[in-house]
Amino acid sequence: MQVLPALDGGGVERGTIEITEALTAQGWGAVVVSEGGRLVPSVTRAGGRHITLPLGTKTPWGIWRNASRLVELMRGEGIDLVHARSRAPAWSAWIACRRTGVPFVTTYHGAYSEKTPGKRRYNSIMARGARVIAASGFIADLLRTQHHVPEDRLRLIPRGIDPAAFDPAAVGGPRVARLAQAWGLPDDARIILLPARVSRWKGQSVLIAALGLLKRPDLCVVLVGSDQGRQAYVRSLLDQAASLGVTSQLRMVGHCADMAAALMLADVVVSASTEPEAFGRAVIEAQAMAQVVIAAGHGGAAETVEDGDTGLLVPPGDALALADAITRVLAMPEDTRAAMGARARASVLRDYTVQAMQQATMAVYEEVLADSAALSAISYETSRHS
Template sequence: MSITQNHTILNPAAKRAPDTGTVGGGENPSQKPPVTILQVLPALGGSGGVERGTVEIAGCISAQGWGSLVASNGGERVYQLQRAGADHFQLPLHSKNPLTIYANISKLEKLIKEQGVDIVHARSRAPAWSAYYACQRTGTAFVTTFHGTYSVGTALKRFYNSIMTRGDRVIAISKFIAGHLKQMYGAPGDKIRIIHRGVDLDSFNAGLVSAERVVKLSQTWRLEDGYPVVMLPGRLTRWKGQAVFIEAIAALGRNDIRCVLVGSDQGRTGYRKELERLIEQNGLSSVVRIFDHCDDMPAAYMMADVVVSASTDPEAFGRVVIEAQALGRPVVAPDHGGACETIIEGQTGWLFPPGDKAALAEALRSALSLDEDGRRAFAERALTSVREHFSKDAMCEKTLNVYREVLRERGRDV
C-alpha cells in the first residue's frame, strides 16, 4: 500500500517535514488536535475552483487549531497547501478506474484510522466513492461539496454522480446547485447547506493592486492607452461563450475599445482557431485579442472597465463575477445559474438572456456609458455586496459550522 505524506512516516502522531510545522498547527507534534478533517479530491493542479477552495478551507481548518489533511494525486498546489498549515497524502484519487477506486477504499481507511480523522470531506466523484465506503468501514462522518451540475445522460451516469448526495451534509455552492440536487437526485433539503464560494479580499483588494502591476500587464498585452477595456476571463471552451462575446462586440459596432479573452485553450486548438477566424471575419482583429494565461488576475481586473461572463450553460457559481466586483468593476453576465445570486441587476451589474448577442451588446453599451460618478456608485455597491455575502472568511466560517453541526450529531461539541 502506497501513501506518501511529505516524506514522513504515516502514523497517528506523524511530524511534518521541518519546514511545515506540525499537524493542525499545534505546538506539540505528538498532541492530537481536537478535530481532524480530511479533504479528498483528484489532484491539486490547475486553477480550478475545487482545488483553490480545498486549499482555502485547509488553511481555515489549520487556523482553527484542528488537524488539516488533504489526500489527492498531488500537483503544484501542494506547496500552497503546506504553507496553509495542512498535510498532504498522495493517493491515486484522480483515477476513475473501478479497480483503483476500490483499492483506494482500503488506503483511505488506513489513513483515517492512523490519523484519527473525524470527518472526510469529498469534493469530487471518484474520490467520493472511495471515501464513502472508507467512512462506512470506520464509522467516520462523511461530507460532500457539490461543485457543478455534471452531465446526467444515462442512468449509470446519474448513479455515479449521486455519490455526491450521500454525505451527512451536502454543501451546495449556490442556490442554483441546491435546486439541481433536489430536482435531479432527490436530495433531501434538510441535508443540504448552501455555502457560496468566497473571494479573498486580501488578494482582490483595489487598494493593494499597484499602478505598476496594471501598467506592466497592459504593456505585456500591448494594450494602447486611452481605450476602454472589456475582459472575458475563462478557459477557452465552447460553453464559456467566447463566440457569443465576439459576436456581441461586432454588434456593438465600436472600434474605440479593446477586448481581451483571457484563458488557456487547454489543448482545444481547434476551438481557438475558430475564435480567431470569427474575430477576423467580423473585422475585429484590432479590437479583440486572446491571451493564454494571466498570473496576476487582480491587476487584470483593475485594467478592465467592464468584466464579462458569457457562459451559455449555467455556471454553478461563477467566481469571476465576485472577483471583479471585489475590485469595483461593473460586470455583465447571463441571467442563469450562479450569476443570478451574485449580481444585483442595475446596481452591481447587468444580466442578459443566455446566448443573446444583441442583449449582451446592449448591456455592454450601458456599462461603457457609465460616467465617473456612476462607476464609483457601482463599485461601492459591488464591494459591499461581496463583503456581506461572498468573502472567503464567510465561506470558511460557514464550512467550519457544517463540520461542527455534523460532530454535534455524533455527541461532539467543539
C-alpha cells in the same frame, strides 16, 4: 481530509486551500489528496499537507483501487472526517468512509449533466454526504428536486472572496501597468475582460461574437484563464476571431496569478457562461474590485448580480444582447459606473466573504463530528448492554 481530482486552478481548488487555512488556524490537521498541480505549494503555505493519488480516474476499477488506497491513508493519518469536492474522488472516498466509519461530507460544486440514468447515478454521490454543501441557492434547489436531499442534510454556503486581496485601494498602478505591458494592451483601448478557464460552456465564443457585432476598433477583449489543454477549442476561438475580422482586438493571456490587478485593467467584466454557473466566483471577485459586471442571467450569477443595480444580466448565449449591454456600460457617465461598482462591492462584502464561508464550513464539520460521536456512544452503550 479533502479530496479532489487535481490542484491546477479554479474555484474548487481555491476553496480547498481556503478551508485548509481555516482548519490549520483552528489547530486541526489538514490533508489534501489529489493528482497534484501548480497549486500544491499553496496547500503547504496554508499549513496543510498534500498527498498525491490518481483520484481523477473515472473507471470502476480505478475508483475501487483508489478507495483501498484511501482506507490505508485514512487509518495511517488518523483522519476524522472526509470532505469530497468532485465526483470520481467522492466515489472512492465514500467507499473508504463506509469501510472505516469516518464521516463523509460533500460540496456540490456544479450543475452536472444528467441526460441518462447512469449519469444521474454517477452524480448522486455528491448528494450522499452526512451534510451536503450547496454553493448557491440554484444548486440547493437542484439538490432538492433532482436528488431529494432533505433539509436536515442540506447546507447553503456560498463561496467568498478575501476583501483584503480584492480591494481596489490595495492594487497599485505598477501592478496594473505590468500586466498591460505583458499582455500587449493598447494604451487607448477600452478593455472587455472575461475571467474564466477556456472551455466551451464558459462562453468565450459568445463574447467574440459580440465583439464582431460591435464593430468598434477601440475595444480589446482579454480572455484570462488556462485552456487546460483544450487546444482544439482555442483554435476555434482564433478562427472565429479571424472570420469576424477582430483578431487584432483579441488577447488570450492564459492563467493570471494576479487577478485583482487584471480586474483593475477592465472597463467592463463579462461572465458569458452558456450553462448555469454553480456559483461564479469570478463574478464576485470583479464586483469586489468595484467593477461593473455583465453576466449571463442564470445559475449563481443571477443571485450575486442584481440587474441594473450591481451589474447587468443578459440572456445566456445571446451575443446581440451582450453587445448591447457592453455598449450601455461603456456609455454610462463615469460617476454612474462608479456608483454601480461601489454597490457591487458593498453587496459582496456583506454576503460573500471567504471568512464567512470558512466559518460556515467549519461549523458543518463540527456538527457532523458531534453527530458521529453521539452515534458511536449509542452503539457502545447498545453493545455493552447486549
